[in-house]
Amino acid sequence: MSNSVNPVGWxxxxxxDIDRAQGFYEYVFDMPLERHTLGDNEMAWFPMNELAVGAAGALVMGDCYIPAPNGIVIYISTPDITETLERVEEKGGHVTEPKKSIGEHGFVAFFTDLEGNQIGVHSRGL
Incomplete structure (x- = not known):
């Protein structure tokens, strides 16, 4: 694989609960998610631009999808981690690790969503 692209594609x-999860993520990240049904799975897609850098993805509800607090962690970029974490708590999520510096790479923090998943947030600035 060439190093000209990031390897994660989705x-x-x-x-x-797709409705609850969609409402949570739309509020926390202040962006609309688009609903789709693929086979037996209900999905809410994050905004995507196929020509932009970075991976797109979705919330997914289906028989083989089970939320978990441990395991793979994804990081969602945000311009202001402090504001994002405030929105997490306003909507009923739980901050599990507050904002911390990762040096020249910016800042990270972690929260648990309403489904029980641990999610990271990353910012290069605030």
């Missing part, structure tokens, strides 16, 4: 966050 991510899926398992959920048990």
């Amino acid at each position: 991510f899926e966050i398992p959920v048990m």
Whole structure:
């Protein structure tokens, strides 16, 4: 594989209640998610631009999708981690690790969503 592209092309966050999860993520990240049904799976897609850098993904509810607090962690970029974490708590999520510096790479923090998944947030600035 060439190093001219990032290797992750898509991510899926398992959920048990697609309506609740979609409302949570739309509020926390202040962006609309687009609903789709693929086979037996209900999905809410994050905004995507196929020509942009980075991976797109979706919330997914289906028989083989089980939320978990441990395992693979994805990081969602945000311009202001502090504001994002405030929105997490306002919507009922739980901050599990507050904002911390990762040096020249910016800042990270972690939260648990309403489904029980641990999600990272990353910012190069604030």
